[in-house]
Amino acid sequence: MNEDELGLRRELALALLDDLDRLTDTLVDDIHAHSPLYASGRPVARADLRLACRRNVELALKDLGGLREAGDRLDEAAAETGRLRAEQSMPLATVLKAYRRGGRVIWQAMADRMRDRSPAEQRMVGDMAGAVWETIDRYSSVMADTYRITALELRHREDSRRGALFEALLDGRGGDPAVAAAAADALGAPVRDRYAVVVVAQDPAAPADPAPALEAEGLWSFWRPRGERLAGLVRLGPAGTRTLAAALRRDLGRTAGISPAFEELALADQGLRHAVRALGTLPPGGAEVAELDERLVHALLGADRELAERLVLRHLDGVLRSGAERPVLLETLRVWLDTGCSASRTAERLYCHRNTVLNRIGRVAELTGLPAECGEARLGWALALRALELTAR
Numbered sequence: 001m002n003e004d005e006l007g008l009r010r011e012l013a014l015a016l017l018d019d020l021d022r023l024t025d026t027l028v029d030d031i032h033a034h035s036p037l038y039a040s041g042r043p044v045a046r047a048d049l050r051l052a053c054r055r056n057v058e059l060a061l062k063d064l065g066g067l068r069e070a071g072d073r074l075d076e077a078a079a080e081t082g083r084l085r086a087e088q089s090m091p092l093a094t095v096l097k098a099y100r101r102g103g104r105v106i107w108q109a110m111a112d113r114m115r116d117r118s119p120a121e122q123r124m125v126g127d128m129a130g131a132v133w134e135t136i137d138r139y140s141s142v143m144a145d146t147y148r149i150t151a152l153e154l155r156h157r158e159d160s161r162r163g164a165l166f167e168a169l170l171d172g173r174g175g176d177p178a179v180a181a182a183a184a185d186a187l188g189a190p191v192r193d194r195y196a197v198v199v200v201a202q203d204p205a206a207p208a209d210p211a212p213a214l215e216a217e218g219l220w221s222f223w224r225p226r227g228e229r230l231a232g233l234v235r236l237g238p239a240g241t242r243t244l245a246a247a248l249r250r251d252l253g254r255t256a257g258i259s260p261a262f263e264e265l266a267l268a269d270q271g272l273r274h275a276v277r278a279l280g281t282l283p284p285g286g287a288e289v290a291e292l293d294e295r296l297v298h299a300l301l302g303a304d305r306e307l308a309e310r311l312v313l314r315h316l317d318g319v320l321r322s323g324a325e326r327p328v329l330l331e332t333l334r335v336w337l338d339t340g341c342s343a344s345r346t347a348e349r350l351y352c353h354r355n356t357v358l359n360r361i362g363r364v365a366e367l368t369g370l371p372a373e374c375g376e377a378r379l380g381w382a383l384a385l386r387a388l389e390l391t392a393r
Contacts, residue, residue, distance in 0.1 A: 005124050006066060009131070012110050013065025017058065019109075024054040027105045031098045038098065043088040052081055053102065060106060060135055078139040082146030086154065092147050096140055103136035162186045163224050170197075170231060174266035184265055187222055187233070194236040194261050196244060197271030199229050199279045201255040213251035219244060229279070233268060236261055241291050248289045255282050258291045277303070281390070301387045308387040315377075315384035318367030325363065330385070332360040337382050341372075 016023055028050050032039040038049060059074035061067070068074075085095045107129060114125055165183040174180045184191045200210065202225070210232060214221045219239065223232040234244055241258050248256050257279030259271035278290040281298035292299060301308040312320075319329050332350060336357065339345040343357040350357070361372050370377035 004120075005127060008121055008124060009128065010065040010067065012113055012128075013061045013067055015113060016061050016106070016109055017065075017067075020054065020058055020061075023105070023109055024050060024057055026109075027053050027057060027102055030101050030105050034101055035094055035097060037090070037094050043090060044085070052084075056081065056139070057102065057106065060102075060139065063135055064106075064131060074139060075142050078142040079146040082143035083150045085143075086147045086150035092144060092151075095147065096144060099136055099140040099143065103133055106136075107132045158186070162222070166222060166224055166233065169233070169265055169268040170226070170272045172269035174264075174268055180264075180266050189220065189222075189233075189235055189265065191265050192263055194238075194263055195265065195268070195271065196234050196236055196241050196261050197259045197268060197275045198232040198234055198244070198248070199226075199257045199272065199275040200232070200252065201279065201284060202228050202230055210248070210252055214244075214247055217243070217247040217251075219247065229276075231272060231275070233265075233271075241293070245289045245291050252289070253287050255279065255284060255286055256289045257282070258289065260291075260293050297383065297386050298390065301383065302390050305391065309391050311380070311387045312384050312391055315368060315370065315380040316388065318369070319364055322367055329360055329364055329367075330388075332357060333364050333381060334385055336361055337378065337385070341378060 028046065031049065031053070032046075038044060055077050056074070059068075059077055062069070063074055081095070085092075110128065110132070111125070114122060114128075165179070165186045168174065168179050169183050174183065180191050189195075198210075198221075209223055210230075211221045211223055214234065219237075220235040221232050223230055225231075236244065241261055245258055248258070257275045257277070259274035259278065262268075262271055274292045277299040278292035278295060280302050281295045282288045282290050290298075301311070316330075319326060319333070322329060332346065335349050336343070336346045339349070343354045343361070346357045347354045364381070365372045365377075368377075368381075370380065372378075
């Protein structure tokens with residue numbers, strides 16, 4: 001840059017600095033005219049926008065005119081704008097557009113003052129335009145970098161807060177109305193609605209976050225790891241746990257337990273306990289989904305493994321030690337109980353004769369020492385078969 005161009009830049013910059021308030025008002029009006037968000041005054045009030053514009057325009061003109069003083073740090077001013085706009089959740093694209101409008105207003109003001117200049121000075125217009133846009137681009141870049149860093153920090157901070165409040169709910173602190181209200185606000189979920197808790201066995205080969213798959217089914221959810229499991233709060237709304245279970249079976253591919261529905265965030269800790277109990281009724285690695293209400297008997301038996309083993313021993317020991325007969329006797333007993341102790345319906349399912357079924361049930365009675373016509377014996381056999389699923393792992 002030669003001395004003539006430097007002198008012209010300095011002269012124009014000084015002239016515009018003398019008219020800084022009017023230039024700032026022009027810029028603010030221009031930004032409002034081209035941005036409905038800024039024009040709304042939310043989240044950036046006009047007075048705040050004017051203050052930022054005045055400072056940025058002042059420093060940009062000093063930079064262009066080679067008039068920067070020791071205390072002038074335009075990069076810091078741009079960075080401060082980026083930080084503030086990120087904290088205000090103003091879209092970055094909107095802020096960058098405002099910077100471009102600023103460059104346009106500055107250049108137009110300089111161009112207006114160049115109209116009556118000599119031909120030699122007007123030949124410098126192209127270089128001066130380039131200098132204006134280089135300045136705007138540089139400060140836009142500083143602003144955008146700071147905006148992105150601040151947005152990441154805010155997101156991390158908010159994620160940490162949401163996670164902490166979610167943990168507070170699962171730990172049973174949702175009974176405090178202040179905790180429940182803070183959690184509802186952080187999670188973006190109402191204090192009262194229809195919810196369920198899901199506990200998923202961790203699987204490195206499966207997606208870490210089931211939320212996108214459930215969102216595609218219209219179900220909001222929030223998830224966090226808890227030890228070797230993944231715990232999630234699901235907002236059911238009008239849907240039921242069966243809808244949730246079907247979505248998990250279809251999209252998750254992992255073993256999961258689902259609590260019964262509940263209607264307050266404060267009950268999330270109870271939901272967690274129920275979901276864990278439901279998960280405990282399933283064999284590991286089976287990619288099955290269990291609703292607690294559908295497996296209450298399994299959950300009760302699984303709560304005390306010693307008693308479950310004793311139940312199996314008391315009601316099925318003879319059958320289990322029957323050698324080659326064991327598989328067919330257990331299967332016949334299971335189907336016979338499931339069909340309401342109907343020999344005919346059992347025979348249809350097993351593709352055998354009705355008398356064959358009666359003979360096998362008689363053999364079960366003989367081996368266990370329990371009469372087939374006794375309701376207590378039938379209940380014991382049914383429970384023992386469920387307990388066998390748990391103890392045989």
